[in-house]
Amino acid sequence: MPHIFKTAFCVWVFSVLCQTANGDVIYDVTLDTAPLVGHPAGPFYVELAFTDGSGIGDGNNTATLSDFDFGGGSALGGPFVFGGASGSLETGVSITDTSFLSLFGEQFAPGLHLSFSLDLTSNDDADGIPDRLTLYILDSSGVPLPTLAPAGDYFLGVDLGSAGPVFDVWGSDPSQAPSAGGNPVSIPAPTVTPVSSVPEPSTIYLLGSVLVAVALLKNRSCWSAFR
Secondary structure, eight states, X not given: OXXXXXXXXXXXXXXXXXXXXXXXXXXXXXXXXXXXXTOTTOXXXXXXXXXXTTSSOOOOOEEEEEEEEOTTOEEOOOOEXXXXXXXXXXXXXXXXXXXXXXXXXXXXXXXXXXXXXXXXXXXXOTTSOOEEEEEEEEXXXXXXXXXXXXXXXXXXXXXXXXXXXXXXXXXXXXXXXXXXXXXXXXOOOOEEEEEEEEOOHHHHHHHHHHHHHHHHTTOGGGGGGGO
């Protein structure tokens, strides 16, 4: 077999193998918070809840939120964390389902939008109930802003599993005023955009194998089976 065809064959075989190793997908999430600027129901809080589908805190999934942008607003510090949650809006937030319920909350000054990068793992729970991440915006009374979600109180929910995350997004309910007072707010459902895939370590190992295999082309006996 000519050298160039041997090289092409080797790269093709290992590239097919590499495609079977799926990694996390990173998403950009953006929520319009302009209607909250100067609203009397403030100050407002970002709250994240992570529930473990197994109910035993098996710690098999993690949600990582980073690169928070407040569109002219800012995080105000003093985060509250519970269970497997850690970090802050300033440095990034990580939540692992090491308890049945993990919580993160921090006050923020709203600007034109709230956006962040969301990195999710994708492991199944043994009982078939997925782990779930939920995003709320709380008013100064500690009550979530009313939304059109089935539970009436969250803007974004995502179920985690091996088939990939399943998102449901909702806008605010313009017919209901916040618990802390003021007029109802009209906020569209947040946008969720996949931006990149993070390879699993096994993918990296397979890519390294491609380089090794190409190097072996110099050994003619290695390819005797293809002659």
